[in-house]
Amino acid sequence: MNELLKLENVSFSYPGKEVLKDISLTLNTGEILCLMGPNGCGKTTLIDNIMALHRPQSGTILLSGRSVEQYKRHMLARKIAFVPQIHDITFPYTVKEIVMMGRTAYTGFFGEPAAQDEEICMEALRKVGVEHYADKPYSQLSGGEVKMVLLARALGQRAPLIIMDEPTAHLDFKNELIFLQTIVELCRKEDIAILMVTHAPAHAFYFESKGIKIRAAMMHDGVITAYGVPSDVVTSENIARVYGVKARIDVTTDEEGRAIKLVTLFETL
Amino acid sequence: MNACYKSVWLKRVVLILAPVIAICITLFVGRYSISVPEVFRAIFSDSGSFGTTSREVNTVLWQLRLPRAVAGAFVGAALAVSGAAFQGVFRNPLVNSGILGVSNGAGFGAALAIVYFGGGYYNYFFAFAFGIMAVSLSYFSGRIYGSTPTVTLVLGGVVVSSFFGALTSILKYIADPYTQLPAITFWFMGSLASINYNHFIAFVPMTIGILMIYLSRWKINVLSMGEKEALALGVDTKFYKLVIIGGATLATAAGVCISGVIGWIGLVIPHIGRMIVGNDNTKLIPVSMSLGACFLVLMDMLARNISSSEIPIGILTSLIGTPFFVYLLKKTKGGGWR
Numbered sequence: 001m002n003e004l005l006k007l008e009n010v011s012f013s014y015p016g017k018e019v020l021k022d023i024s025l026t027l028n029t030g031e032i033l034c035l036m037g038p039n040g041c042g043k044t045t046l047i048d049n050i051m052a053l054h055r056p057q058s059g060t061i062l063l064s065g066r067s068v069e070q071y072k073r074h075m076l077a078r079k080i081a082f083v084p085q086i087h088d089i090t091f092p093y094t095v096k097e098i099v100m101m102g103r104t105a106y107t108g109f110f111g112e113p114a115a116q117d118e119e120i121c122m123e124a125l126r127k128v129g130v131e132h133y134a135d136k137p138y139s140q141l142s143g144g145e146v147k148m149v150l151l152a153r154a155l156g157q158r159a160p161l162i163i164m165d166e167p168t169a170h171l172d173f174k175n176e177l178i179f180l181q182t183i184v185e186l187c188r189k190e191d192i193a194i195l196m197v198t199h200a201p202a203h204a205f206y207f208e209s210k211g212i213k214i215r216a217a218m219m220h221d222g223v224i225t226a227y228g229v230p231s232d233v234v235t236s237e238n239i240a241r242v243y244g245v246k247a248r249i250d251v252t253t254d255e256e257g258r259a260i261k262l263v264t265l266f267e268t269l
Numbered sequence: 270m271n272a273c274y275k276s277v278w279l280k281r282v283v284l285i286l287a288p289v290i291a292i293c294i295t296l297f298v299g300r301y302s303i304s305v306p307e308v309f310r311a312i313f314s315d316s317g318s319f320g321t322t323s324r325e326v327n328t329v330l331w332q333l334r335l336p337r338a339v340a341g342a343f344v345g346a347a348l349a350v351s352g353a354a355f356q357g358v359f360r361n362p363l364v365n366s367g368i369l370g371v372s373n374g375a376g377f378g379a380a381l382a383i384v385y386f387g388g389g390y391y392n393y394f395f396a397f398a399f400g401i402m403a404v405s406l407s408y409f410s411g412r413i414y415g416s417t418p419t420v421t422l423v424l425g426g427v428v429v430s431s432f433f434g435a436l437t438s439i440l441k442y443i444a445d446p447y448t449q450l451p452a453i454t455f456w457f458m459g460s461l462a463s464i465n466y467n468h469f470i471a472f473v474p475m476t477i478g479i480l481m482i483y484l485s486r487w488k489i490n491v492l493s494m495g496e497k498e499a500l501a502l503g504v505d506t507k508f509y510k511l512v513i514i515g516g517a518t519l520a521t522a523a524g525v526c527i528s529g530v531i532g533w534i535g536l537v538i539p540h541i542g543r544m545i546v547g548n549d550n551t552k553l554i555p556v557s558m559s560l561g562a563c564f565l566v567l568m569d570m571l572a573r574n575i576s577s578s579e580i581p582i583g584i585l586t587s588l589i590g591t592p593f594f595v596y597l598l599k600k601t602k603g604g605g606w607r
Contacts, residue, residue: 048497051500051501053497053500073500073503073504073505074503074504074505075503076503077501077502077503078503080501081501082497082498082501082502084497084498087494087495087498088360088495090360090361090362090493091357091360091362091493091543091548092548093490093547093548093549094547094548094549097490097547097548097549101490101491101494101502102502104487104488104491104502104503104504105502105503107487110484110485110487111487112486112487112551113487153502157502157503
């Protein structure tokens with residue numbers, strides 16, 4: 001098994017505040033890791049550490065066997081792509097221009113993307129199904145479409161690891177499903193791994209029902225409290241303990257008769 | 270593909286030729302009337318060595334109109350490019366080339382020279398030095414936790430700007446109201462009237478600054494995605510921010526020190542560029558350069574022609590530029606802004 005990302009005993013604190021405590025995780029190519037946990041538990045800080053935006057006080061973060069701190073910025077970008085939770089639209093770039101920015105890591109010191117990069121970008125746009133918007137200002141797209149464009153930008157980066165920070169936040173349930181379906185397609189066809197921060201317990205079950213290799217991790221106060229296959233991690237006990245919410249997990253079947261788990265949330269404890 | 274290749278070259282040629290044509294046009298226009306054949310004779314007779322043109326004509330063309338026009342092109346290009354770069358890097362379409370305090374800093378420098386050193390060439394050195402100093406102050410006052418977030422940087426710029434504005438007010442207050450005060454006031458309105466070949470030394474920092482921005486033009490796109498995304502896309506944000514801000518500061522300070530404060534260009538020319546070629550800075554930067562150069566050269570031509578005494582150019586740029594901008598805005602529907 002190709003071990004792409006490996007965190008060993010990572011601890012990180014901001015001045016006067018310990019945020020990550022002794023975190024260990026692994027992620028292999030072809031896998032999805034769903035990272036869950038309440039607001040403020042340190043998920044985003046963990047991502048920032050993996051992307052070498054912060055440096056952990058202790059522990060190591062290995063990417064393809066090398067510490068992320070040893071990578072030059074553009075070399076790291078060839079290994080890790082990022083889909084942000086919130087993207088502020090400042091200038092109305094065209095969709096193609098946005099996706100082309102994903103090719104920055106392959107341009108020279110003072111260079112810009114070239115003609116062959118354009119083909120890679122159009123291919124990425126086709127994969128997520130928004131290629132017909134290529135020349136449209138992305139400020140005029142819907143929230144769901146903008147997310148797809150940002151996903152295409154990450155794909156254009158041709159990185160083996162894509163980190164997504166709550167990618168389906170602010171999307172309606174259809175667009176959320178379109179996004180999840182696209183990720184399933186990508187996992188089946190491409191050699192990539194995905195680290196996805198999510199708040200929806202159902203996401204992990206969704207990927208599991210589609211036969212994608214998936215692990216879930218539940219984080220609480222900077223500690224990974226549960227880590228493994230979704231059935232072991234996303235349980236009513238863990239949801240109660242980590243989120244403080246009373247929940248029940250049921251099993252139903254999808255239209256093809258496959259079992260799919262359902263999470264019902266009742267009340268806060 | 271071939272046709273596309275050709276059109277790219279055609280566009281490049283147009284971008285470079287446009288300011289040159291604008292400069293040539295201004296040679297023919299002025300209060301000292303020189304006929305068209307005389308201009309050509311002056312141009313093609315090796316600076317009058319054949320004696321075919323009068324000394325007055327030669328002086329007006331080569332010592333007055335040409336250096337002014339060339340300086341106008343450089344200053345216009347510098348201000349427009351710096352404005353475009355700042356707008357991109359600060360992710361704010363409302364900032365201009367003076368946002369980090371370079372104009373007010375330079376203005377204070379000039380005022381200081383006027384009041385205490387009798388003006389002259391001290392003006393330029395002081396304006397340039399204080400312009401750079403003001404931006405450095407903004408940069409360091411915006412620095413927290415070893416990094417310079419955009420918001421605190423722009424905030425630092427605004428604060429430092431007003432600080433130098435206050436210092437300038439003190440100087441205005443104590444300045445001689447009949448000689449020094451008008452000089453300071455006119456400096457803040459901008460003018461290319463006193464330009465001669467000695468000022469061409471300012472082209473060196475301007476060219477270096479413009480080049481720094483031009484080379485980083487793709488990175489401006491990426492930086493406009495915000496700090497975190499730019500880092501994730503593989504850009505060393507600290508380094509490129511410094512190169513771009515440094516370049517814009519160098520270009521603006523050198524421009525402002527020979528022309529005085531000329532507003533409007535650094536804010537609006539980049540937007541006119543966006544309406545024409547879109548937001549991609551690889552196209553926007555060269556287009557802003559060309560537009561800014563043409564615009565200032567033509568405005569300067571008007572400044573020295575429409576009344577018997579010169580009109581400060583800073584007045585004309587916004588007086589004539591604003592209706593033009595509104596016209597473009599209506600015509601292009603702004604180009605994708607929501």
